Ligand SMILES: Nc1ncnc2c1ncn2[C@@H]1O[C@H](COP(=O)(O)OP(=O)(O)OP(=O)(O)O)[C@@H](O)[C@H]1O
């Protein structure tokens with residue numbers, strides 16, 4: 088253990104001296120978060136106004152949910168809902184300034200909710216800012232709770248034979264939430280504040296992978312430098328060498344993600360949900376990303392070509408995991424594919440948090456990420472039996 | 477009987493279809509300096525890397541003071557200091573920091589670490605530049621730190637892979653001197669080179685390696701005696717060079733030529749007898765004044781040619 092710290096310590100000193108540490112854990116995250124926040128527009132907490140609602144689904148469920156939301160006191164107090172027939176009508180209303188924003192229930196809303204409990208709502212916001220975005224988001228959160236309650240009620244009713252009404256109040260008393268809905272903003276040319284709630288964590292995740300890659304690269308660099316061979320001639324287990332690199336990668340990833348989060352919260356007032364949940368997700372995600380990356384670079388013959396594949400891997404995972412393209416907008420099979428990436432799991436975790444979920448709802452993503460981390464750590468351990476040259 | 481500090485048996489390493497090391501076997505007794513002498517690509521570095529446990533042999537065993545490298549790598553490695561052929565240090569750390577780091581990897585700490593780092597800096601004569609970043613050192617200085625890094629933990633067995641490649645004669649001499657001092661102090665040394673005179677100066681015993689096999693082994697003078705009967709010398713004279721040449725050439729079994737660009741330097745060769753230099757000086761007595769004489773060692777090229785009948789491949 089002491090040896091691992093000695094090796095990590097040297098690595099940290101080197102990264103501090105060549106400034107990569109500062110770049111990775113502070114400058115880049117803050118700059119990225121800033122660019123992102125500016126690109127998406129700053130969230131002005133505006134309440135009130137008229138919100139358009141388009142029900143493309145027309146199912147019993149969507150009609151029920153919209154009625155419930157419209158009738159809920161929180162929504163009624165802050166916005167008026169106006170039903171619009173089509174997406175085009177909503178866009179026109181936005182252009183005319185008749186509505187501040189519009190929430191669109193997609194065609195397969197009811198079916199998808201019943202199948203998987205998750206769905207994506209589209210929000211239209213006008214180009215000049217995000218005035219309606221906050222209100223729209225509030226509605227969606229309300230809808231999310233509603234959808235959950237409705238589906239849960241249906242399930243409880245089936246399971247217990249209770250009348251639907253009673254089942255429903257049972258479910259509501261339970262107050263729990265799940266990753267019901269996420270926002271999928273459809274920006275009329277311009278920007279939207281709501282997107283930050285989805286893409287902020289996405290950025291952090293992509294960034295976490297990059298940070299690990301920076302540390303992992305140094306293993307490849309040491310192979311070229313010959314210091315890896317020299318280290319291997321010392322009485323140090325191969326696994327300790329990789330663990331030392333992994334530790335630095337993990338630290339970089341964690342600090343980089345924390346900096347992304349911190350700057351988006353402190354500078355731009357974003358809300359990612361329960362802070363403890365955010366930190367936990369970061370931690371387990373950083374572990375998973377570290378395990379995966381180290382497994383990739385730890386092959387006995389891994390050379391310079393791996394350096395490129397690290398970046399490709401980081402990007403591929405970000406795309407598949409829904410960090411660059413909204414997960415809930417992708418075809419269903421892609422949503423399944425995303426579960427093969429740590430990013431996909433972490434994204435689900437953050438969706439839970441941004442829709443108001445807490446620690447107790449994070450079990451699935453945390454467990455999945457932990458399994459990925461442990462699995463790849465095992466791969467690394469096995470590969471390193473063969474030596475590290 | 478002396479214990480073997482280092483024992484290699486049946487070492488084999490393949491790179492694809494290339495057999496880089498082919499059943500190599502040698503052993504070095506405690507306190508002995510053993511030289512591996514061979515041309516480029518003969519498998520010296522590959523052998524060394526297997527000896528220090530950086531490379532895993534396809535077959536064969538390495539034992540350091542009885543500890544088998546494959547079975548107890550940590551125990552074996554603790555006893556070995558490795559100086560790789562290429563400088564293998566961190567350019568963004570200072571010389572001292574590099575040495576402290578590698579000392580720590582061998583478990584040194586505190587007072588002992590500080591003392592050892594200072595000692596090895598003295599050994600390689602870099603104490604005054606120790607706190608500058610390694611990247612700012614000259615190539616020769618980096619090589620010296622490279623050696624020091626293999627010494628910090630006071631290894632019982634020091635393994636040096638061509639430590640003098642690419643350094644000026646002065647640094648080279650300094651390096652050879654420090655190795656000689658270590659040998660005198662009882663350190664077991666394994667040394668590779670493709671310079672006969674280096675190996676001869678530093679090593680008690682030499683193995684000549686070609687295509688991954690040891691093709692001859694013995695004490696340097698034994699090897700040279702069996703390899704090239706006779707000898708060579710350079711004699712610089714003052715006076716009538718022509719007459720001096722004639723006088724020397726008159727000796728039986730001795731041939732002489734004048735050096736191309738140094739008209740007063742005679743190159744003398746003889747085909748029999750270990751040392752005919754006294755005869756040569758005798759013959760010159762009263763003919764020309766002798767300014768300087770030097771015995772000329774057979775080059776590795778010649779030794780190699782003699783042993784294999786082929787010239788050194790590059
Ligand atoms: N990693 C490698 N992959 C493939 N071939 C290799 C590798 N390392 C060495 N070789 C080959 O193995 C043979 C022995 O190389 P080695 O480096 O051991 O020679 P050497 O005696 O140290 O030469 P030099 O005096 O140039 O340092 C050479 O033909 C070399 O090309």
Ligand SMILES: [Mg+2]
Nearest residue numbers: 520521522561
């Ligand atoms: Mg070599």
